[in-house]
Amino acid sequence: MDGGVNLESKPRAASASAPTADEDDGPLYANRLKVYPKGVDGTFRRIKWAALIALLGIYYLLPWVRWDRGPGIPDQAVLIDMEARRAYFFFIEIWPQEIYYLAGLLILAAIGLFLATGLAGRLWCGYACPQTVWTDLFMWIERLIEGDRNQRIKLDQLPWNAAKLVKKTAKHAAWLVIAFATGGAWVMYFNDTPTLIHNAIYGNVSAPVAVFVALFTGTTYLLAGWAREQVCTYMCPWPRFQGAMLDEHSFVVTYQAWRGEPRGKRKKDEAVAGKGDCVDCGQCIAVCPTGIDIRDGQQLECINCGLCVDACNTVMAKVGLPTGLIRYDTVLNQARRAARLPAVYRLIRPRTAIYAVLLAAIGALMVYGLATRSTHDVTVQRDRSPLFVTLSDGAIRNGYTVKILNKLRQERSYMLTVFGIGAPHLQVTGQGEGEYVHFEAAPDSVATYKVYIAVPRAELKAESVPITFVLTDLAGGKAATHKSVFLGPKP
C-alpha cells in the first residue's frame, strides 16, 4: 500500500513484530467463543433485509417459474436436465458442447467480485454470500424464539429445564425446516418441479434426489446454524486474498479513531474535555455477526456488513453526537480526516478501470457468441487405426467418425463436403457417396456417421494434408466447419 497507510492496524499485528515475554504470545489454538449477535435497526440492516428477501426469493421461487417452449419440451424457465443433457435458461437452450458459456459466466462472476471488492470492500461477504444470507435468516429465527442477545446468553447459562428444551427444540426444528426447503429447492433446478413434488408426495423419490436433498439440508443446517462466522474466518479462502483486491481508495467499514479516541464512558454533566466521541458502549461488538471489535481496525474476520455502523449511529443519535463514528470510508480518507484534510474519492483507478473493461469485454463477447451461435454443428474424429488404407487402384483412403448436431426442433437437410484436398470421394455408410453427400437430420439430434474419404494418389502432395469438413444447411445460413487432416504415405 502506498501513502504510508497501514491497513493492518490491529494491535496484535503490531506486537507480533516485537516479541516480548512468553506469556504475551498466548496459546496457538484458540477455543471458539460463541457469538451472540444483537438485533439492530438502521439503513444497512434494511438493505441487508432487502437483499435477503430478494436473493432467497429468487432461490426458492425460480424453479416454479414456467416458460412455454412448445410441445414435448420442458416448460421450466430454469432447468438443468442432466438426463437429456440440456440446460434451459428462459429463451436459451444450452447443449453440453456449449459448456464454455458456463465457464464464461464464472469468469464474469469472478471479475464482478473483484470489481465490487475494489470499489467497496467485501460487499459480497456482507450482503450476498449464501453463507451470510442463510446465517442471517437463521439468526433472525433464533432471535424470534430465544430472544435477543442477553436473553440468549442467559438461556445458555441456565441448567436444562422444560422451557429451555422447548425453545431449543423449536429453534432447531425451524432451522431444519428451512434447511430442508433449501435442499429441496436445489434439486428442483435439476428436475421438473411439479413432477418432482407430485412424485415425492406419493413417496417416489430417486436415490440421487434423496442424496442431494440430504446433503444440502445437512450443510445448510450445519453451516448456517452451527459453523456461522467460522466458515468465513477459517474455511473460506476469499478473506485470505481480499487484501490484494483492496487499496486505500476502497470503501470499507472503518472506525474513525481520530474522532473517537480516547474512548470512555460519559456521565451527565461530566466534563468531556479531552475525551473522544466513542462512549465505549460496546454496541458495535454486540451486533457484530463475527464477534469482533471494529475499533481494532481492518481485520480478516470483518465481512463488511455495516451492522456496527447502524448500531453506532443509533447510539450517537441518542447521546447527541454527530453520527458516522463508524462508517463506510476509505482508509486514505480516514488518515486525511485525522490530519484535518478534505476527503478525496477516486472511484476510477487503474484496477477498477481494468476490471470494468474486462467485465464489459467478456460480457459483450458472450452476448455476441450467444446471439450468433450456430444451430447446427459438425465434429470430426479421425480414425487412429488404420492411419490410411491403400486401395486397389492406388488411391489413399482415410476414415473419420463424424457427428452432426441439429439443435433445432425440426428436420433439416445438410450437405457435407471437404475442402483442402483435390478430388475427394466421400463415402458415408447408409447415406450415399460422391464429392458432396446429403444428410437428413432428425429434429434435436446428434447423429454419428462413418465417413470414408478416398483421394487419388497423385492428389496427395504431402504425408499430412490439412482439410476442413464443411456442413452446409441447404435451407441457408451459416456453414459449420471442423478442421482435420488427411494422412497418406510419403509422396
Place this chain on the structure above:
Amino acid sequence: MPTKIEKDSVTGTDTTGHEWDGVRELNTPLPTWWVYTFYATIVWAIAYYIVYPAWPGLSGYTKGIWSYSQRVEVEADIAQARAAQKGYRDRVGALSTDDIRKDPDLLAFALAGGRAAFADNCVPCHAVAGAGRIGYPSLADDDWLWGGTLAEIQRTIEVGARSGHAETRVSDMPRFGADGMLTGPQIDDLAEFVLQLSGRGDAAMAASAERGRPLYAENCAACHGDSGEGKPDVGAPRLNDQIWLYGGDKQSIVASINAARAGVMPAWAGRLDVETIKMLTVYVHSLGGGR
C-alpha cells in the same frame, strides 16, 4: 515422571505433571466428539471382521457371516449381462448377416460385440481395426483374397485358411524356384512382367518383362488370370492392383515366386459360437472394404 499438577499461566489449562528438561506438557484432551468417533470406528472394525471376510488362515480365510465374495458378485453380474443380451443374441443367431445389417438396433449391437470379439481374437494378426500387416491381410481395404461379401467373410471366419478344417480355404501355389520348375533368370523375367501388370514396371527392363510374358501365360494365368485380375474362388490374389500382402517390390515378388507363400488362419467355427461369428462378420464388413 509425574511431578506436580499446576495451572499454566498462559492458557489457564492444567499441566499433566510431566516435565522434560523444563518443558511441561499441557493436559489438553481430545474433543469428546473426536474420541467417540474413534471408538465408533473400533466398533465398526470389529463388526466388519465378523460380517465380512477378514483374516487369512493357512488353508483359507474367515468367510464372515454374510459369506460375501466378490467372485460370486462378478459371476452374478456376468450372468445378468448375459440375460440382458439374450434377446439380441437370439435374434443375431436367428437372422442372416444381411438381415442383421438392415436392423439399425441389431447392427449397433453386432458392431459392438464384433469389435470386442475382434480385439480378443483377431487383432494379434490383423491389427487394430483390421489395418493388417505384412503377411496378414488388411481387412479395411477393397481387396479380398476369398471375397468380401458378408457370406464370403463369414465362411472365411468359420473355416479359416490352411487351418486343418475339413472345408478350409486353401490355395496351393507351386514353389517354382525351390522345386526347380523355373530357373533363376526366368523368375527374374517373370517378376519384371508382374511388376508391369500393376503399372509399376521399369522401362529399362522392358525386354526382361517381355521375356516374362509367355512364362506368365504358361505358369500363372490359370489362377491369377490373363491380366492378373485374380480369382477369389481359389484364393488367387489380384496382381494388377496396388495392394501387396507380402510386399510389392521386385525382391519380394521374386521371393514369392521362388518359394510361394502359405499364410494360415485358424478356423473359428467351434471355437466361437455362431452369434459371435456373425457379429465378427458384420464388424469386419464395416471396416471399410465390405462389398
